[in-house]
Amino acid sequence: MKRVGEVVRTAQGLAIVRAPGDDQPGIGATVLDEQLSAVGRVVDVFGPVSRPYLAVVPDDRSALPGLLGGKLYVR
Template sequence: MERLGEVVRTAQGLLILRAAGEDAPDIGRTAVDESLNDVGRVVDVFGPVSRPYVAVSPDGDEPLATMLGEKLYGR
C-alpha cells in the first residue's frame, strides 16, 4: 500500500488530492483512508509531473467536504 496524497479540495463530485510524490497512481486504483475503508477509485491524474494532482471518484454518500485534509492511500 502506498500513500496517494492529501485531499486538498473537491470539484464536480470528485476528491482532489495533492500527490505525495512524483509517482502517479494508476487510474482505477482503489483509494482507502487511514482505517483501510474504501473511499473510491482514482479516475484521473493531472498537473505538474513533479507533484501531480489525483482525482478520486468517491464510493459512499459521505459529504465530500468532510474529507478535506484526509490522507488517502492506494490499494
C-alpha cells in the same frame, strides 16, 4: 500500504488529491482512508509531473466533505 496524498479540495463530486511525489497510482486504483476503508477510485491524473493531482470519485458522494484534509492510501 502507500500514501497517495492529501485531499486538498472537492469539486464537481470529486476529491482532488495532491500527490507527494511523482510515484502515484494509476487510473482505476482503489484508494483507502486512514482506517483502511475503501473511499473511491482514481479517475484522472493531472498537473505537474513532479507532484501531480489525482481526481478521486468517491464511492459515497455524501461522505465527500468529510474527506477534505484527509490522507488517502493504496495497498
